[in-house]
Amino acid sequence: MADEKVLTNGQTRRAEFVIEAIVRVLGFSAIGFVTLIFLFLLREGVPAFLEIAPGNLLGSRWYPTFGLFGMLPLILGSLLVTVTAIIIALPLGVATAVFVREVAPNWARGVLKPMIEVLAGIPSVVLGFFGMTLVAPLIRQRLGTPTGLTAFTGAVILAYMSLPTIISVAEDALDAVPKSYRDGARAMGATEWQTIWRVVVPAARSGVVTAVMLGLGRAIGETMAVMLVTGNAARMPLTLDSLFRPARTMTATVAAEMGEVAQGSVHYHVLFGIGLILFILTFAINLTAAVAIFQKRRRGGLR
Amino acid sequence: MDRYQIQRVGFVVLGLVAVIVVAPILVVIGAIAVRGIGAVDWVFLTQMPRDGMRAGGIFPAIVGTVWLTLGTALAAIPVGVGGAIYLSEYARDNLLTRAIRLAIINLAGVPSVVYGLFGLGLFVLFLQFGTSIIAGSLTLAIMTLPIIISTAEEALRAVPTEFRTVSASLGGTRWQGIRRVVLPQAMPGIITGVILGLLRAAGETAPILFTVAAFFLPRLPQSPLDQTMALPYHLYVISTQVPGMPPQIQYGTALVLLALVLSLNIVATLIRRYYRRRREW
Numbered sequence: 319m320a321d322e323k324v325l326t327n328g329q330t331r332r333a334e335f336v337i338e339a340i341v342r343v344l345g346f347s348a349i350g351f352v353t354l355i356f357l358f359l360l361r362e363g364v365p366a367f368l369e370i371a372p373g374n375l376l377g378s379r380w381y382p383t384f385g386l387f388g389m390l391p392l393i394l395g396s397l398l399v400t401v402t403a404i405i406i407a408l409p410l411g412v413a414t415a416v417f418v419r420e421v422a423p424n425w426a427r428g429v430l431k432p433m434i435e436v437l438a439g440i441p442s443v444v445l446g447f448f449g450m451t452l453v454a455p456l457i458r459q460r461l462g463t464p465t466g467l468t469a470f471t472g473a474v475i476l477a478y479m480s481l482p483t484i485i486s487v488a489e490d491a492l493d494a495v496p497k498s499y500r501d502g503a504r505a506m507g508a509t510e511w512q513t514i515w516r517v518v519v520p521a522a523r524s525g526v527v528t529a530v531m532l533g534l535g536r537a538i539g540e541t542m543a544v545m546l547v548t549g550n551a552a553r554m555p556l557t558l559d560s561l562f563r564p565a566r567t568m569t570a571t572v573a574a575e576m577g578e579v580a581q582g583s584v585h586y587h588v589l590f591g592i593g594l595i596l597f598i599l600t601f602a603i604n605l606t607a608a609v610a611i612f613q614k615r616r617r618g619g620l621r
Numbered sequence: 622m623d624r625y626q627i628q629r630v631g632f633v634v635l636g637l638v639a640v641i642v643v644a645p646i647l648v649v650i651g652a653i654a655v656r657g658i659g660a661v662d663w664v665f666l667t668q669m670p671r672d673g674m675r676a677g678g679i680f681p682a683i684v685g686t687v688w689l690t691l692g693t694a695l696a697a698i699p700v701g702v703g704g705a706i707y708l709s710e711y712a713r714d715n716l717l718t719r720a721i722r723l724a725i726i727n728l729a730g731v732p733s734v735v736y737g738l739f740g741l742g743l744f745v746l747f748l749q750f751g752t753s754i755i756a757g758s759l760t761l762a763i764m765t766l767p768i769i770i771s772t773a774e775e776a777l778r779a780v781p782t783e784f785r786t787v788s789a790s791l792g793g794t795r796w797q798g799i800r801r802v803v804l805p806q807a808m809p810g811i812i813t814g815v816i817l818g819l820l821r822a823a824g825e826t827a828p829i830l831f832t833v834a835a836f837f838l839p840r841l842p843q844s845p846l847d848q849t850m851a852l853p854y855h856l857y858v859i860s861t862q863v864p865g866m867p868p869q870i871q872y873g874t875a876l877v878l879l880a881l882v883l884s885l886n887i888v889a890t891l892i893r894r895y896y897r898r899r900r901e902w
Binding site for chain 1: 632
């Protein structure tokens with residue numbers, strides 16, 4: 319403690335001022351980093367949109383070696399895999415959140431929550447490796463598809479990867495529903511089951527929407543697992559059976575091809591352009607989720 | 622069926638769904654452990670790869686991941702904890718603060734491969750670090766930042782206001798109160814958050830694809846400006862890019878990576894549990 323004692327009043331005040339300034343800069347660094355990421359993606363990605371004819375970019379053929387940069391199959395591939403993943407994950411996630419929050423006895427909660435945290439920590443490349451070596455053969459046998467590396471395989475793996483996000487956000491939403499809502503429903507003679515599905519879950523609706531948005535954001539940006547299990551064929555997923563055929567996402571395209579392109583080439587700029595599209599997409603999705611979170615906070619969290 | 626029977630059936634169904642969610646996690650860990658454990662021995666953990674990675678060990682990949690994680694910690698902890706202190710102790714609830722929170726939410730949502738592109742553009746090319754440990758660590762650090770900031774802020778906010786007012790009433794300045802009273806109280810929560818952030822960084826592949834990773838480099842990195850192999854990237858390489866790879870080595874590598882990440886996870890959980898029980902407020 320001796321160091322403070324020898325300081326005069328003025329020195330202490332100056333030290334306070336300096337520290338506050340440093341801490342403030344660190345606080346604002348997050349804004350700086352988001353801006354930097356955006357600027358660098360613009361710098362390297364925008365040339366692609368200037369150099370290549372829009373007709374080519376919006377085309378349905380992605381053959382970079384022949385100068386064909388049609389992004390449509392990649393965008394649709396990402397959409398197909400991501401939306402399917404959320405359709406699988408949403409009911410599982412909400413049901414699990416309801417179980418953990420409203421139904422489960424303490425011991426079950428004590429097992430489930432750490433397990434879900436473990437799932438959140440498993441590296442995506444490990445899940446992708448697991449999907450490729452063990453899930454894909456299973457899907458090929460069971461569904462009789464020519465290959466197990468399909469959009470559906472990717473969606474299943476992605477669904478599990480977005481579950482921790484969906485569950486924890488949905489849990490928070492259920493937690494924020496005031497006790498008086500439950501008491502009111504129970505006093506009217508509703509069973510717990512009726513209370514949950516007719517009062518608590520509807521009251522937590524906006525939080526569940528947030529959970530879906532954040533899960534969607536995670537899923538669309540996921541790279542390694544998707545790259546390992548979806549088969550990476552850049553084809554237009556227009557027919558009904560596309561789900562059970564190989565697909566290729568925007569993320570996997572960037573990850574697979576960036577290592578091989580010459581810096582400054584058209585292909586290089588296009589990959590940054592895809593990165594820019596991904597950034598804008600996830601930014602919009604997260605912005606929507608954030609607005610919902612802020613609104614809840616302003617209402618005093620419903621509590 | 623009356624409504625109480627419906628309820629009973631409903632609860633059972635919910636329980637089954639929870640099992641459907643959790644069981645595959647055990648299957649993933651179990652399957653990789655069973656298939657990989659045979660490959661993991663002292664030689665595997667401490668030797669260089671041989672025969673185009675089809676034999677020998679994965680030592681350089683392990684060392685690379687340790688270096689990258691340490692580098693990430695060095696860059697991300699001061700910035701992350703500092704940012705959390707600002708948000709929890711100094712920031713007023715105004716438009717600017719809300720902009721910071723928005724930025725953090727968005728930083729957490731940026732796809733990992735986009736971080737890779739950014740790292741390539743800024744650190745490797747613009748700042749001319751080349752593909753190196755330092756470029757990769759800084760990229761991973763920015764990716765880890767939102768996790769560290771939000772968990773550290775939560776830990777700081779959980780310290781009751783009285784701790785700050787008592788410190789001030791004894792003549793302490795604001796910073797003295799933070800450093801001597803609030804930070805020590807919040808430390809377990811902060812450490813937990815830091816570990817959770819770092820284990821994410823240790824397992825990531827996409828951000829290091831273009832910023833550090835060496836396909837095959839059977840020597841240890843000599844400086845922060847060196848390239849290095851890394852466990853997650855190595856697993857990707859040997860499971861897709863090397864024909865005739867013995868499956869046991871693939872599973873062994875996956876097991877080592879999984880064990881590293883899970884043990885960090887367990888450490889974080891234990892720290893949190895231990896201090897929550899000991900806490901006096």
